[in-house]
Amino acid sequence: MEAAMGLMRRIHPKQSETALSALLSLLPHHSSDLLSQVDQPLQVLCDVDCGKEFILCEYNRDADSYRSPWSNKYHPPLEDAPYPSSELRKLEIEANEVFAIYRDQYYEGGISSVYLWEDDDSEGFVACFLIKKDGSKTGQGRRGYLQEGAWDAIHVIEVGPEDEGTAHYCLTSTVMLSLTTNDESSGTFSLSGSIRRQMNMDLAIADGHLCNMGRMIEEMEGKLRNSLDQVYFGKTKEMVCTLRPPAEVVMRLPNS
């Protein structure tokens, strides 16, 4: 399993789906570990009731069906499927509405879905916030710079039971992205990758769970975007400049 994760860490992010299915077939007995530890690009389905798209993940899946957060129905229909309690469903509806506005303000498009379910172990609940954005010029890229561009974000928050007015929130976030520009003079330029981070907080529930979860996600997304931009992309740029330093540097250090 460690070796399998080692492979996933090295293989090109754009090939992670192929790599995962290869590993699943080589290590069928580790399939549940692999599926829970390796994040995959998000898939969407269309809710037949309201015509809106929703995102698929392990958390809204039962057998081969997926529950839509809009109509609360499984696609394809499934008998005896699990549903959140009515109280949790109420919060889920609100979370989906608000998160869609949040998503629109940051992403100028894209699809989002939020799923909630009871956490039997801790008497709290778990929420999963998903965003998928196609930023290519044929998708929803406003500025039209990207030949190809995808951003998938997965935020899973475990919310502990209330304790003296506060609750413990544990957020695990993954962002997977790829972007490619292509033009005649500069050729193909493509960056892709994924990172995962965790954040723990104890917050007063007076503001409401949604408000607390939302703030954590907003902060986390900002951090992830920033470190991808500054650190991860920056490191690859540094590498390019190590391989072939820009002209000014060469002139300054003629003997290096």
Next chain:
Amino acid sequence: MAEEEYPDVELSDKQKKEIAKWFLLNSPAGEIQYVAKDLRSVLNDERIYNEAAQEAFPLYNKSHIICLEFPDRSGDVLITSYNELDKNEYLDPRTAQVATVNHVKQVCTEVRPAADEELPSPYIEDFRCTLDAEILKYVGEAYPKGICSVYCVNGKDVEGPGSNFELVVVISAVKNSPKNFCNGSWRSVWNIEFKDDMQMLAIRGKIQVDAHYFEEGNVQLDAKNECRDETMFQAPDDCALSITNTIRHHEAEYLASLEESYSNLPDTTFKDLRRKLPVTRTLFPWHNTLQFSLTRDIQKELGIGK
């Protein structure tokens, strides 16, 4: 998410070998040995691993243009499809030697002097060797750790003026720092067709740059470009100079365009995926989300909502 059905029956050995080859061939620059180590333990079958490695390593080594040092450390040889004499033998024209390599271990085990028929004619060698000297100078200036070579890929036995021939310039620069979770490679291949009949040189270049950073994540850069140019057919010295100038010019321009792509990231390209700040330019008002149900109702009534 995983639509793949898990096979009830075991994979065949052939399927396992194909999967193993896929992982090896798709290893990032400089990381095939690490991938091989993990793959071996996932496969848990030495025979299948060895078969896959025998097939995948030579392909990987050539496509990544790896550089191997001679056993006596007197120089090194690039592994490319242009100087491959046999599947384990690669010509180093600069020293007129042939290196025997072990692809899987990625080492050079033996060196022997090249036979006359493995080398170009004196007429071709004159062009090749003067170009090699100029390229060597350029690579020394532009790449801190660049390795280069010039091969004749067509018409190596041409004895004198009157026939066409073709040289290839290969430049490879690699930086591996696994401790810093960072590896990268720059490879450029320039084909130069010497068209005797038209008294001109047609130049085609392919540049590929990869970088991988994987500390608590996995981010990869792939950049590629192709370009064409031409220049006059002249004496070997002048050809060498003008070819090298052409390559220098295009590679410098390409580096500049890479830097520009990076500088465009924060405000243009990346913004199409996710903005730094919302369109409202202030953090999202999580404490006051009730307002949205109101505006939503209004939008709905006005028919401007989604």
